[in-house]
Every structure is written in structure tokens, then in C-alpha cells.
Amino acid sequence: MSEKISFDPLKHLSFTPPSKVYSMEDLGYPKSRGVSPIGVSEPFPLFSAEAIQQMRNEVLSDEVFAKWKYSSELAQCQLRGYAAKCAPFIYDAWKNHETLGIISKIAGVDLVPAMDFEIGHVNLAVYSEEEKNKALSEMIEQVNRAADEGRTWEDDDPIVDWHTDSYPFVCVTMLSDCTGMVGGETALRRGDGEVVKVRGPQMGYAVVLQGRYIEHQALRALGGTERISMVTSFRSRASLIKDDTVLTTVRPISDLGELYLQFAEYRFDMLQDRFRHANKLMRDRQRARRPFDTARLKQFIQEQIEFLEHMDTEIVEDDRVVKGKVDDSHLVSEDLKLERSKKRRVAVA
Numbered sequence: 001m002s003e004k005i006s007f008d009p010l011k012h013l014s015f016t017p018p019s020k021v022y023s024m025e026d027l028g029y030p031k032s033r034g035v036s037p038i039g040v041s042e043p044f045p046l047f048s049a050e051a052i053q054q055m056r057n058e059v060l061s062d063e064v065f066a067k068w069k070y071s072s073e074l075a076q077c078q079l080r081g082y083a084a085k086c087a088p089f090i091y092d093a094w095k096n097h098e099t100l101g102i103i104s105k106i107a108g109v110d111l112v113p114a115m116d117f118e119i120g121h122v123n124l125a126v127y128s129e130e131e132k133n134k135a136l137s138e139m140i141e142q143v144n145r146a147a148d149e150g151r152t153w154e155d156d157d158p159i160v161d162w163h164t165d166s167y168p169f170v171c172v173t174m175l176s177d178c179t180g181m182v183g184g185e186t187a188l189r190r191g192d193g194e195v196v197k198v199r200g201p202q203m204g205y206a207v208v209l210q211g212r213y214i215e216h217q218a219l220r221a222l223g224g225t226e227r228i229s230m231v232t233s234f235r236s237r238a239s240l241i242k243d244d245t246v247l248t249t250v251r252p253i254s255d256l257g258e259l260y261l262q263f264a265e266y267r268f269d270m271l272q273d274r275f276r277h278a279n280k281l282m283r284d285r286q287r288a289r290r291p292f293d294t295a296r297l298k299q300f301i302q303e304q305i306e307f308l309e310h311m312d313t314e315i316v317e318d319d320r321v322v323k324g325k326v327d328d329s330h331l332v333s334e335d336l337k338l339e340r341s342k343k344r345r346v347a348v349a
Contacts, residue, residue, distance in 0.1 A: 005054055007092040012051035014204065015102050018044035027214065028191030034213040035168045035236050038108040040188065041208045043201035046102070046173060051093065052204045055230065056175050058087035059122050070253035072324040075160045078253055079122040090120040094232050103234065106208045107169050111234040114167040114245065115262035117254065118233040122175075123160055123218065125227045160218040162189075162336050163326075165211030166250045167233035168243075172209065174201040175228040176221075184221030188214055189333060201229075212244070215333060235266075239273035243307075247314045252325050256318050267311055271304065 018041040024031050031037040047055070058064065059079060068082035083091040093099055094113055104111045113119050178184060184200030186207060200221060201207055209216065221227045235243060250259065278300050285293065328336075 004057075005050070005089065007051070007089050007096060009096055009098040012048050012054075012093065013098060013102070014045050014048040014051075016045045018042045018106065018208075021106060024210070024213070027188065027196070028194075029213070034210050035241055036107055036109040036210060038106070038208075039210055039214060040186075040198055041106050043174075043199060043205040043207050044106075045204060046171075046206040047093070047204045049204060051089075052175055054089045055087075055093070055120075056228070058090050059120070059175065059228065059230070061086070070324070072249075072253045073161070073326050074163055074249065075123050077124045077126075079124065080120075080250075080253065081117045081255055081258060083119040084116040087120060090230075091116075094119045103169075103171050103208060104237075107210070107234070109169075109241075110237040111169055112237045114233040114235045115259075115266055117258050117262050118167065118250070121231045121233070123227075123229050123231065125220075162215055162217045162331065163249055164213065164215055164331065165209075165233065166246050166248060167235055168210060168212045168245070169234040170209050170211045171206050171232050171234065172201065172218075173206040173230045173232075174203050175230055176226050177203050178221060182221070183219050184227065185219050186216055187219055188216045189336075193333065212246075215331060215336065239270040240277065243267070243270060244310065245314075246329075247316075248329050249326055251314075251316060251321055252323055256321060260315050263314070264311070267307070271307065274300075274304065 020042045022039045022041070023037050024033055024039045025037070027039045029039070063086050064079055064082045067086075068079050070078045070080060072078065083094070100111060172186070178200065185197040186200065186209070187195050187197050188209075189195055197219075198207060200219075218229065235245060245263070247254075247259065247263065278297075282292075282297070285291075
């Protein structure tokens with residue numbers, strides 16, 4: 001059994017800034033969309049080889065697979081909710097203030113992990129040598145056929161289907177050796193509907209994406225026997241910034257008791273901070289002998305009512321949640337909703 005080590009940012013962070021960061025406006029969206037003007041980064045080195053190996057050891061342990069494995073319409077194998085209980089290296093890596101400083105600087109907003117349950121979510125696909133070779137042969141055949149027909153071949157078989165994330169930002173980190181692999185990009189839909197691709201990260205590299213507001217999918221990486229990517233979700237540290245987190249894509253692949261507890265806990269903390277801030281503003285105005293601002297108070301109250309109504313919508317009764325079943329409310333584009341509906345009909349038939 002491999003020796004367990006503790007996360008040390010001096011040893012285990014291997015950060016180099018991304019070569020380019022794309023704004024929301026670069027992607028055809030207004031800069032006011034979301035919680036930051038930043039849309040997505042190019043892949044950048046984040047963790048050392050030793051750190052990635054330790055993360056793999058924790059993720060691929062028998063305990064994680066036995067207790068924390070989920071499957072949904074978006075991805076066939078997902079590991080989630082395990083970090084705080086049985087992956088101390090992964091948990092500490094994403095809680096570390098230096099790691100958070102790196103992610104926040106790239107994202108253009110001060111971020112913290114959305115909740116403990118979302119630290120180190122893993123999307124995993126494993127192929128046999130036979131499956132790998134078959135997929136490569138099919139790809140070569142399709143590329144040649146497309147060339148004969150005068151068109152460019154595009155792989156339309158994703159490892160994670162089109163979706164928007166539940167939380168404002170994600171950091172996607174590659175835990176697999178991608179040497180010799182073809183594909184593996186993240187496809188993004190621009191504001192005008194055009195699809196663009198961000199190249200897939202290499203082992204130890206990461207991509208920061210404002211995924212709550214941009215539809216995206218993870219494309220297959222052909223030529224390897226595994227693709228293991230780690231997705232950690234983030235929200236703004238500041239309680240006064242909007243938080244329109246939804247639980248659509250995570251509710252069917254979660255322990256609802258843990259998910260709802262942690263969702264309610266951080267949202268109630270936000271409310272307490274907001275109420276304290278509102279109280280201070282009212283007291284400061286009174287001490288400064290300013291007139292009471294009735295309109296501002298009523299606006300504040302209405303905003304908190306909407307905040308709680310949003311929470312009520314996201315906390316769905318347990319008996320109404322179907323494991324692995326994701327509805328289409330997380331999608332923005334009508335054509336993608338239609339495409340998903342067709343896939344469901346085919347699957348049922």
C-alpha cells in the first residue's frame with residue numbers, strides 16, 4: 001500500500017499561469033452574466049506529479065468505489081462526496097489558501113469550494129485494450145470517410161454530455177496520463193450558439209470554467225485506457241454577491257441528506273451575513289442623522305425572499321428525486337433540450 005502523505009503547497013503545487021484566459025465577452029456573452037467577467041482559461045499546470053499520484057491513490061481506493069460511486073444520464077461513472085471522509089490529501093489540497101488564491105486570481109473573483117460534498121468530484125471512464133483499439137480504428141475510418149466527402153470529422157460521443165454546472169465556477173484537473181491520446185477537449189457553446197473547443201488538460205494540468213453560465217461537454221479522449229478528471233466546484237466567498245446555485249445536475253447523484261444540509265448551511269450563513277450588513281447600514285444612517293431609507297429596506301427584504309424561494313425550489317422532496325435522472329432545466333439552448341429528448345426516446349425504444 002502506498003504511503004499516505006499530507007498536502008504541502010510548497011511541494012505539491014506546480015503552478016504556471018494559463019497562456020490565455022477568455023472573458024465572457026470573448027465567448028459572446030455579456031460581461032454581466034455570472035459572478036465574474038471571466039469565462040474560461042486555457043489548461044495550466046497546477047499540481048506536481050507526486051500530488052497527482054496521491055490523488056489517484058485516494059480516488060481509486062476500494063473504499064471510495066464501494067461507498068461513493070454514482071451514475072447518471074450525463075456520465076456513467078462518478079465518484080463524489082468522499083473527500084472530507086476518506087481523502088484527506090484531496091480535501092486539504094482544495095481547501096488550502098494558496099490553491100484557492102490561484103483559482104480565484106484566474107477566475108477574477110474570490111472563491112471558496114461550493115461545499116465539502118463537491119470537493120474532488122471525479123468523472124471516470126476506463127477502457128480495455130480491445131475497446132481502445134476499436135475506438136481508434138473507428139475514428140480513423142470516420143476521419144477518412146469525412147475527408148473523402150470533403151468535410152471535417154467531429155467526434156460527437158462525449159464522456160460527459162451537454163450541461164451547465166450547478167455552481168458558478170469549476171476547476172477541472174486531469175488525473176490521467178494523456179500522452180498519445182486524441183481528443184479530450186472541453187466543448188463550449190458561445191452566446192451565438194457556435195461550438196468552440198478548449199484543448200484538454202494534460203496530467204496535473206487544470207482548466208477554470210464559469211460553468212454555471214456556459215453550456216459545455218467533455219469530449220472523449222481516444223488512445224488511452226482511462227480518462228480520470230477531477231472537478232471541484234466553487235462559489236463566491238462574499239455573501240453579498242449573488243448566488244444562483246442550482247442542484248439540478250447534482251441532486252440525482254448525491255446523498256440528499258448531506259447535499260441539502262451543506263446547501264442550507266452555507267446559504268443560511270450568507271443570510272446571516274446579509275442581515276448583519278443591513279443592520280449596520282441602518283444604524284450607520286441613523287447615527288449620521290440621515291433619513292430612514294424605506295425603499296432600500298423593502299428592496300433588501302424582497303431580495304432575501306427571492307433567495308429563500310430559490311432555496312425552496314432546489315430542495316426537492318426525497319421521494320420525488322429519481323437517482324441518475326437529470327431533467328433539462330440546466331440547459332439554456334432549446335436545440336440541446338430537443339436533442340436530449342430525442343436521445344431519451346431512442347433509449348426507451
